[in-house]
Amino acid sequence: QGFPPGPAPLPLIGNLLQLDPQNPLKTLSKLVQRYGPVFSLYIGTRPVVVLNGQQALREALVTKAVEFTGRPDHIMISHMTEGKGVILADVGPSWREHRRFALSTLRNFGLGKRSMEQRILEELTHVCALLEKSAGGSMDPQHLFHHAASNIICSIIFGSRFDYDDHYFQTLITMMEEINKLAIGPWAMLYDVAPVLRALPLPFRKVFRYYQRLREHMQQVITQHQHQSAAHTHEPRDMIDCYLQEMQKRAGDGSSFDDSHMESLLIDLFVAGTDTTSNTLRTACLYLMTHTHVQEQCHQEIDAMLGCRECVSFDDRHTMPYVQAVIHESQRVGNVVPLSVFHTATTHTQLHGYTIPKGTMVIPNLSSVLSEEGQWKFPHEFNPHNFLNEHGEFVKPDAFLPFSAGSRVCLGESLARMELFLILVTVLRRFQLVWPDDGGVPDYELIFGATQSPKPYRMGVRLRPQVGN
Numbered sequence: 001q002g003f004p005p006g007p008a009p010l011p012l013i014g015n016l017l018q019l020d021p022q023n024p025l026k027t028l029s030k031l032v033q034r035y036g037p038v039f040s041l042y043i044g045t046r047p048v049v050v051l052n053g054q055q056a057l058r059e060a061l062v063t064k065a066v067e068f069t070g071r072p073d074h075i076m077i078s079h080m081t082e083g084k085g086v087i088l089a090d091v092g093p094s095w096r097e098h099r100r101f102a103l104s105t106l107r108n109f110g111l112g113k114r115s116m117e118q119r120i121l122e123e124l125t126h127v128c129a130l131l132e133k134s135a136g137g138s139m140d141p142q143h144l145f146h147h148a149a150s151n152i153i154c155s156i157i158f159g160s161r162f163d164y165d166d167h168y169f170q171t172l173i174t175m176m177e178e179i180n181k182l183a184i185g186p187w188a189m190l191y192d193v194a195p196v197l198r199a200l201p202l203p204f205r206k207v208f209r210y211y212q213r214l215r216e217h218m219q220q221v222i223t224q225h226q227h228q229s230a231a232h233t234h235e236p237r238d239m240i241d242c243y244l245q246e247m248q249k250r251a252g253d254g255s256s257f258d259d260s261h262m263e264s265l266l267i268d269l270f271v272a273g274t275d276t277t278s279n280t281l282r283t284a285c286l287y288l289m290t291h292t293h294v295q296e297q298c299h300q301e302i303d304a305m306l307g308c309r310e311c312v313s314f315d316d317r318h319t320m321p322y323v324q325a326v327i328h329e330s331q332r333v334g335n336v337v338p339l340s341v342f343h344t345a346t347t348h349t350q351l352h353g354y355t356i357p358k359g360t361m362v363i364p365n366l367s368s369v370l371s372e373e374g375q376w377k378f379p380h381e382f383n384p385h386n387f388l389n390e391h392g393e394f395v396k397p398d399a400f401l402p403f404s405a406g407s408r409v410c411l412g413e414s415l416a417r418m419e420l421f422l423i424l425v426t427v428l429r430r431f432q433l434v435w436p437d438d439g440g441v442p443d444y445e446l447i448f449g450a451t452q453s454p455k456p457y458r459m460g461v462r463l464r465p466q467v468g469n
């Protein structure tokens with residue numbers, strides 16, 4: 001067969017007008033009904049292939065990983081990063097070297113060992129202090145979780161954290177949020193299809209301005225690190241120290257390690273690690289407040305397993321199948337990165353019986369897998385039993401792909417999993433989360449974006465009696 005089928009495009013704009021601007025995911029699921037799991041669309045004059053359902057996604061991302069590891073170089077966000085860093089870097093030595101460096105650095109910092117846990121637990125003391133201030137009342141958890149997730153990344157890459165009310169920190173976070181919001185919305189598409197508009201002062205200019213400001217921030221911190229000469233000779237304190245050492249080690253070997261690539265890598269980790277984790281936490285809290293029996297069961301499991309121990313550890317997850325199921329179910333319904341990051345075909349290839357020419361942009365519709373019928377016991381409702389077997393043991397179905405799969409699989413997956421577990425257990429151990437009386441009817445609909453988020457809500461906070469006191 002030839003190229004995957006799809007709706008007929010209009011000249012110049014392709015299928016853009018057929019996509020629901022508020023929620024293109026709805027349009028995509030209608031197109032699956034009509035054309036099957038692999039179909040095509042035109043964004044302007046460029047064809048893209050959309051992959052839906054576990055089978056097609058795994059075929060492309062895992063079985064044919066080499067053929068589908070590329071990244072597009074023509075879309076707005078690839079122009080923004082100039083293809084540097086990891087997220088939007090095309091396959092090649094620079095992507096490979098930086099991905100390997102970031103993964104091994106995260107590991108050496110103790111992913112799965114103590115020190116990374118300590119960084120997260122340290123941030124949690126600030127989270128709990130702030131929640132305590134709201135005890136008996138209610139608060140919007142958006143900033144709290146954003147700041148906490150961002151601070152954990154800051155501690156890893158810069159070796160320091162910000163106070164939650166720091167104005168400068170707030171500005172950095174707002175810039176990241178705006179970049180994520182504009183990254184795949186209608187303005188980004190307009191940028192792609194109408195190059196003549198790029199010089200005009202339209203909202204997409206903001207993305208470039210904010211990215212530049214983030215870059216300047218990274219430059220400043222890197223310069224500070226360079227001036228502290230101890231960084232080069234002693235135990236590295238953070239990722240910047242590690243990168244500076246790597247640059248020294250590799251000087252003259254023709255590798256891609258330099259200041260500019262370091263800035264891009266740090267921005268990538270900062271941007272990729274904030275919204276994603278924090279929106280997942282907000283989804284979890286929304287459902288815990290409105291499904292009180294689920295929260296009650298988490299409280300029971302946490303109290304029984306931790307007793308009067310002071311802190312939770314990541315290893316405790318093995319003794320808490322119900323909490324694990326709730327976290328995974330929150331990731332499933334939270335559907336935080338619905339269309340993954342776009343891939344491209346690195347070579348002329350075949351998929352699902354269709355021909356995919358080299359360079360074709362490919363959109364892995366992760367959203368379609370997370371609620372795929374036939375893959376889940378309860379695809380369309382929040383139900384932790386999607387991750388529990390008949391013995392109450394935690395099981396992870398193959399369709400659990402919020403981090404995507406294959407050679408581009410999320411680089412921060414282990415960190416994110418550790419954060420979600422430690423944060424939720426610590427918060428639930430100390431607090432009961434309640435839907436406020438004046439909270440209205442809970443709205444579970446997500447706000448579409450490169451990263452999706454629940455709508456803003458208020459969270460009632462009650463102190464629980466401390467076990468062991």
Ligand code: HEM
Nearest residue numbers: 086087272273276277337340341403404408410411412416
């Ligand atoms: C719940 C939290 C998170 C979710 C759901 C998530 C999801 C994803 C997804 C779907 C991708 C695209 C994979 C692909 O292209 O096929 C991705 C890539 C990536 N993520 Fe995450 N992520 C999360 C947290 C994090 C964190 C905490 C970090 C930082 C330490 C991070 C860093 C990255 C990076 C650097 C990439 C690009 C990998 C590459 O292109 O080689 N993510 N993530």
